[in-house]
Amino acid sequence: MIELTGGSRAGSVSAPPTRWDYFADRAFRGAARGAAWLIVLLLAFLLYSIGAKAWVGMRTHGVGFLIGSTWDVGRQQFGILPHIWGTLYSSLLALTIGGFFGVVMAIFLTQDFLPPRLAQVFRVIVELLAAIPSVVYGLWGLFVVVPAMRPIADALHAHFGFIPLFGSTLSGPGMAPAALVLAIMILPTVAAVSQDALRLVPYKVKEAAYGLGTTRWEAILKVMLPAASTGIFGALVLGFGRALGETMALAMLIGNSNQISLSLFSPGNTLAALLALNFPEAGAREVQVLMFAALVLLSITLIVNVIGDLIMARSARRAGARA
């Protein structure tokens, strides 16, 4: 505290705080508290303003909006079940792929597999992935991933077509290329936060594990990963949240077709893509239902984050109890 406010006066460490110090201290605390409350207020205001605009749409369409699957402006029929399904399905697929590779990458970069300098180079490259704009990912997906995936998809469908996952042929944009590109997009988030979590585990823990006679893999899988599990889980939740809200790349790759299909090669749709693509030309009536859809997307992300927080808090408590 003294360092914060009274650093300019020489030898102030030994002097008692002056009235000015008290004042600055209190002002800083007040400002910090105010800023924290502002965030809560902002969220409340966001919910309120979107909710107010969505209210008419909610009253006229009600629950049918959540379980319908037709989006027809001409006939004023609106339903977003395919969008909800597509949002969750694509994000879960992306999380499975991106989460696996992200955590593996974090282990590779933190557990002394590489000389520190080389590890730093890898880290920077992974983080660079986060700086690529969404549109570029979308174009890359369209021009590189889709053509590359087509022969594999055709072969899978021809030989394993009886499995629902491969139940249709890839006609260009679809769930699989979208999920793959999405996985690459969430990879930097997952990798960076997992690395932090793994690095936070004290080195002593690992030394102790070695001391007990574990091999390197046993130490990583049975000691390091469980010790860092809370942080890694947090990384996965963050990645999932990012995947849920991703818009432009998905709008270009998912095919924007209002259907619910388990097949990886079928086109689908997501809430974020629906919003981005329909707002510019929307009439007054349509804006209400789009706001309703926005509210649903916001609720899904909030619920996912809250569940993530709860699980993290629980596992942290359990870890504390064990220790």
Add this chain to the structure above:
Amino acid sequence: MVRRVLGCVAVVALALVGPSQAVSQDSVRLTGSGATFPFPLYSAWFKSFSTKQKGVTVDYQGKGSGAGIQDLINRTVDFAASDAAMTDEEMARVPGGVQLLPMTGGEIVLAYNLPGNPKGLKLPRDVYAGIFLGQITKWSDPKLKAANPGVALPDQDITVVRRADASGTTFVFTSHLSAISEGWKMGPGAGTTVSWPKSDKFVASPKNDGVTATIKQTPGAIGYIEYSFAKFAKVEMALLQNRAGQYVAAGGEGGPAALGSVQLPANLRAWVSDPEGPKAYPIATYTWMLFYRENKDPKKAAALRALVEYCLSEGQRSSTAMGYVPLPDNVVGAVRKASASIQ
């Protein structure tokens, strides 16, 4: 630190205030927003108009027809542009009235991607309606083969690529399909977004560029895009059968013939949903600029009239090269006459 921040703020504020004050004294700045389809043409027109007409600058933002209409109603722009003109209901919301002026025309083509790049695929009316209804699903369909003797059509699924965003292009295309196919009229109907057949072989992409890219990347794809985009992207375009039974290619005499086939009413709003005449290209449309009849500033009104005059005279000459359809001569006369009501 604080002083430096204040200094920066002051500099920025000066930069913002300075020129705009200078501008308001002896020059006019016109802002417009709306349709994206004529955006390349409009921005070329406005750029050369701004250099020729001293003291007038024109800014145009391609936001989409719906957004342009909203901006006009909210009075945040000096003019707007729309592929869907304006409905009577929307026009009633502008006090003083709106003048609709058709400025150029466009054609919508069916672009396709087939192995071996066969050129000049012929599509009869019932066939392309059937394809977009999801009833004709194979390139080897007997109806397609009958219309294209000598073309090697593969035994491949047809992948239909459509617009994912709400758009004037979709409106024009679906209006045409509604006019030629009873099944389409009863089913999806006409609109800026419609409910398309649910199928794995119907995919959607955002904007004209997205649809074009997807068609180019997908063997066996067909989709509807604006001719100007297809022209520059060098995709294959089908010859479409018109009302008279002739197969017509886009980009030639077909566009002006189609636009000329309809008589414009007094409000200059007309749809060319199924043009008559043996030369007419079947899917064509006007696109409009929207002006206030009562502008608060007489100098602005004069600048707007000068802008219209430029677009009607010199502008029309560059439209063909950029992939748009120039207005027929009688329409140019009617628009010039109507532009006098911009006051």
